[in-house]
Amino acid sequence: MNENQQSLWQFMAEQSDKLFNQALQHLGLTFISLFFAVLVGVPLGILIARKRKLSGSVLAFAGVLQTIPSIALLGFMIPLLGIGAKPAIVALLIYALLPIIRNTYTGIVGIDANVREAAKAMGMSAKQILFKVELPLAMPVILAGIRTATVINVGVATLASYIAAGGLGEFIFGGISLNNTNMILAGAIPAAVLAILLDALLALLQNLNIKKLKRELIILPIVILTLSGFYLLPKAYGSSLTAGFTPEFMGRQDGDLGLKSVYGLKIHTIVISDAVMYKAAFEKELDVISGYSTDGRLKAFDLIILEDDKGIFPPYYAAPIVRTSSLKKFPELEKTLNLLEGKINDSIMTDLNYKTDQLHQSPERVAKEFLISQNLYKSPLNAKGKTVRIGSKIFGEQYILAEMYKMLIQGNTNYQVATKTGLGGTKICFDALVNDQIDFYPEYTGTGLLVLLKPNADFAKKIAHDKDKTYDYVKDEFIKKFGIKWLTPIGFNNSYALMMRRKQSKELGVYSITDLKQYLDNNNNNK
Amino acid sequence: MISVNGISKSFGGNEAVKKISFEVLPGESLILLGTSGCGKTTTLKMINRLIAPDSGQININGKNIAGEKPEILRRSIGYVLQNNGLFPHYTVAENIAIVPKLLGWDNKKTILRTQEILEKLHLSEQYLSMFPNALSGGQQQRVGLARALVTDPSILLMDEPFGALDNVTRTSIRKEFKALEELKRKTMVMVTHDIHEAFELADRICLMDRGKIIQIGTPKELLFKPVNKFAKDFLAGEKLSLAFKAVSLEDLWDFLPTTDTQTPNAIPSTESMWDTMEKLQTQTSVEVKNKSGSYKNIDFDKLTAAFSLYQKGNRHE
Structure with a gap:
């Protein structure tokens, strides 16, 4: 047990760069989707509080969206939005929507009718009533909804790694495929800590007295936007080609680690599940993927195998x-x-x-x-x-x-x-x-x-x-x-193999992994 | 001056107000009296356009209110609600400053006027920084009143302003309210179902039933000249105590025996018989001075004898 724990810390220390990046991506993913969910959900909640007839159908629809299993929802998104950040953000947004709409609606509907009447009778306009009376009074309830949505999003965001959107899921699912407990925990523990931390922070905000809240409310969007920005940071570097590797491949010596150490391959890499990888390559979302050399999809999507001229992939006869x-x-x-x-x-x-x-x-x-x-x-x-x-x-x-x-x-x-x-x-x-x-x-x-x-x-x-x-x-x-x-x-x-689209391989003259490395080095330097 | 001409209002096929008309003179206080659902609150809320009439017209100082922007109209009319309607997220000071802010007053003017109105309403300045829910019901209602009066509107609308208070608090606030100099100049329309409240505060009472006006008149007219059985029955159980409230010493003046005394702390003859009787609980006699400057000394026996003669006279009329 002790030994196990120690090696977990060692693992986390070794991978601290990656871990930090993934945690930032995770935060960014959570908040970028939360930001849009608030942008959509709060006005929708206000609308249905005004037109109560709509409330039943809108809440029911958001409720149905909520019940779609996360993996299935991510799956639905691929044909519409491809892979990567876009579908992940949309899927997370959909999950965050229900608590935000419902709490905005409940918060506004729950305001004392006398207060609303007084505001109107004193000569406040509809806009003034909304911003000076209804929203401030509903704010604790709305914040509770945002809090729920945040915690849900931190959890669901782990699944984003399935469709190459990054986040702590990379470690979690990589760990599961490699049967590496330390790797799973290195992703799972920070995700849990993030959820607890954000929940506590929002609870703090929610419990502040209404007076102070006015100021915090201005700060909140700024914080959300800043955190959203984290997601964009890791995108700043890049190469002319993009690789999509499975979480398992990422963690193996006869995988990404070997590509780096033996070939010195420097390629912009995203982590993606094996289920969507081939299709993504076919649709030109990815240029290089890690696959199995006898996989039927190789033929289905007209991909070719790059020759492993330095022999890093052991034979699997x-x-x-x-x-x-x-x-x-x-x-x-x-x-x-x-x-x-x-x-x-x-x-x-x-x-x-x-x-x-x-x-x-x-x-x-x-x-x-x-x-x-x-x-x-x-x-x-x-x-x-x-x-x-x-x-x-x-x-x-x-x-x-x-x-x-x-x-x-x-x-x-x-x-x-x-x-x-x-x-x-x-x-x-x-x-x-x-x-x-x-x-x-x-x-x-x-x-x-x-x-x-x-x-x-x-x-x-x-x-x-x-x-x-x-x-x-x-x-x-x-x-x-x-x-x-x-x-x-x-x-x-x-065996494992790197694959490319046949057409692209011909165009670039890349037939082996060494060719690929040379192509990347030439083109990255020209940038 | 408010004039209401033939206004009607239905809610989902149910006619709440049926073609009613009345006028409120400048400085007058008119009380809309009736049982729940008689249309009195609907009528009140049509005056500041919280509810739009289906037909008919309301003029304030000769101008049709339907032609004015509702927000602008409402800012010029004070409004007091039964459950005070204070903003729970605003301090007392901020609550009072809502309308001045809407009217674009500068801070200094608002603060000075707030202090003035607090003093008149016997509210301590320490409340200013507190939130409404830290105050008692009576204090909250006073703040609600301060909020309605701070801009000194010429018209004040009140919807059961003392309705949510306990009996003791209600009586004492009503008394303060009645004594408030600030209110004497105002044109007031107030809704209540409490007959005693109506008799204490009204210049005229508008008795309503099922969306229609049964009778409009002074408390005395309602009491002694009811137009029909409904009006008569409405007051029947309370007739004596209402009479004590409606009849002033001025009404009884001719029936009181003449005396020669003259003291500086005499009470005015406008005092109601009810209030005078209350004073006579603690002292054996009081001095009264009438408008023309003559004085009379009265005690309990003289007062009741005069009242009995007065009632006989009314019956013979």
């Missing part, structure tokens, strides 16, 4: 890994599974993924058509032998492979097949295998090395970039440690 006890139990299994050996290269796998991910064909159909084209397909023998249990992880490529293995086993042996597909992540799948819940599943050499074996960093660095060394090492170690055998690789390499 796929091969079935099988329990040695299962190999004894099913003597024909190894021979059958190896039928796929060398049959699927990167571009074939990309194509197969494209068919499931983009054309929405079933993995079963894609697997069958492929096997038929390779003359490997045989009708099932419908034998009544022992049952082989196949596992797979929870993404398209693994489903396709599992289907192929199923068909090969059914067509070539007298075993029955049970599939247990969609086993969460690497850890769940591997634990199922070790604990004899499944007999085999397709795994990747890089994952076997870096995630499952975790040798010391120096050693890993030495062998990680050599395809054969990595395979030999994991094969030996898995037999020794787990009694699990790596069969021969299927052929494709699903």
